[in-house]
Amino acid sequence: MIAAGAKSLLGLSIASPIGVSDINPRSVGVVRCCVSMEGSQTMSHNKNGSIPELKSINGQKQGPLSTVGNSTNIKWQECSVEKVDRQRLLNQKGCVIWVTGLSGSGKSTVACALNQMLYQKGKLGYILDGDNVRHGLNRDLSFKAEDRAENIRRVGEVAKLFADAGIICIASLISPYRVDRDTCRSLLPEGDFVEVFMDVPLEVCEARDPKGLYKLARAGKIKGFTGIDDPYEPPLNCEIALGHQETGTSPMEMAATVVGYLEKKGYLQA
Numbered sequence: 328m329i330a331a332g333a334k335s336l337l338g339l340s341i342a343s344p345i346g347v348s349d350i351n352p353r354s355v356g357v358v359r360c361c362v363s364m365e366g367s368q369t370m371s372h373n374k375n376g377s378i379p380e381l382k383s384i385n386g387q388k389q390g391p392l393s394t395v396g397n398s399t400n401i402k403w404q405e406c407s408v409e410k411v412d413r414q415r416l417l418n419q420k421g422c423v424i425w426v427t428g429l430s431g432s433g434k435s436t437v438a439c440a441l442n443q444m445l446y447q448k449g450k451l452g453y454i455l456d457g458d459n460v461r462h463g464l465n466r467d468l469s470f471k472a473e474d475r476a477e478n479i480r481r482v483g484e485v486a487k488l489f490a491d492a493g494i495i496c497i498a499s500l501i502s503p504y505r506v507d508r509d510t511c512r513s514l515l516p517e518g519d520f521v522e523v524f525m526d527v528p529l530e531v532c533e534a535r536d537p538k539g540l541y542k543l544a545r546a547g548k549i550k551g552f553t554g555i556d557d558p559y560e561p562p563l564n565c566e567i568a569l570g571h572q573e574t575g576t577s578p579m580e581m582a583a584t585v586v587g588y589l590e591k592k593g594y595l596q597a
């Protein structure tokens with residue numbers, strides 16, 4: 328017998344460019360339990376023939392419940408279309424490119440150049456830029472230390488979702504604290520978090536000052552500005568440091584360095 332979830336999966340496969348045989352066998356191997364249209368329970372056997380024990384509440388099968396932070400009695404929902412299936416569709420591997428550095432160091436410029444370069448190669452990237460995310464999702468956050476930490480935590484979680492979608496997610500934020508960046512790294516499987524440090528001296532960033540923010544900070548009109556009267560902790564073990572002759576100094580050369588890294592590590596194929 329095929330469970331309802333698997334039936335809809337088969338339906339999807341007719342309309343989609345992938346065939347049933349392309350669906351991740353790990354997902355389909357264990358046929359999931361379901362509730363029939365009439366609300367009566369149907370239950371499928373695991374590969375080894377045993378029936379998983381699940382509690383039934385109002386006709387819905389319930390797995391183990393968890394508490395995460397302040398969220399009590401929550402349950403992780405599975406779907407038989409998994410990351411590996413999405414990656415095959417996109418012919419790439421989902422990952423997070425985390426671009427960190429001072430204001431004016433060129434994070435947004437290199438993020439955009441990288442995204443363009445990926446697009447030209449037929450690869451799907453998406454940029455999460457600190458400035459932009461603060462216009463919406465993180466508009467409630469200031470620049471005090473705990474709000475910066477929350478900013479990075481939320482973007483780290485969103486970036487993880489994008490990577491799970493199979494997308495090459497380019498997160499471009501000052502992210503001044505090492506511990507916050509390391510926490511984001513720990514959310515992803517080994518290798519899937521690529522930390523890119525914009526290794527550009529403060530004097531250069533300040534001379535660029537495209538938004539006039541350093542000038543305001545020096546004049547005391549912005550308090551707690553990174554690099555002036557707020558800390559920036561450079562990475563100790565990043566995957567890529569940009570801003571040196573070897574990794575290129577123009578935005579396109581820098582982007583090419585990152586693309587080269589992704590190619591070498593196999594992220595530009597499924």
Ligand SMILES: Nc1ncnc2c1ncn2[C@@H]1O[C@H](COP(=O)(O)OS(=O)(=O)O)[C@@H](OP(=O)(O)O)[C@H]1O
Pocket residue numbers: 429430431434435456457458461470474475476478479499500501502503538540549550551552553557
């Ligand atoms: N106090 C202070 N310190 C640093 N930056 C400031 C500040 N106030 C406003 N801005 C503007 O906010 C942009 C940085 O946002 P982020 O979300 O990347 O910052 S952080 O990661 O939470 O530290 C940053 O953008 P970039 O210049 O692109 O880095 C600034 O335009």
Ligand SMILES: Nc1ncnc2c1ncn2[C@@H]1O[C@H](COP(=O)(O)OP(=O)(O)O)[C@@H](O)[C@H]1O
Pocket residue numbers: 428429430431432433434435436437535537576577578
């Ligand atoms: N590799 C580079 N070389 C020279 N200037 C650059 C480079 N990358 C960016 N810039 C310039 O520096 C300024 C800051 O770049 P931006 O990408 O906005 O930095 P950030 O996002 O880190 O604040 C912009 O005026 C941009 O044109």
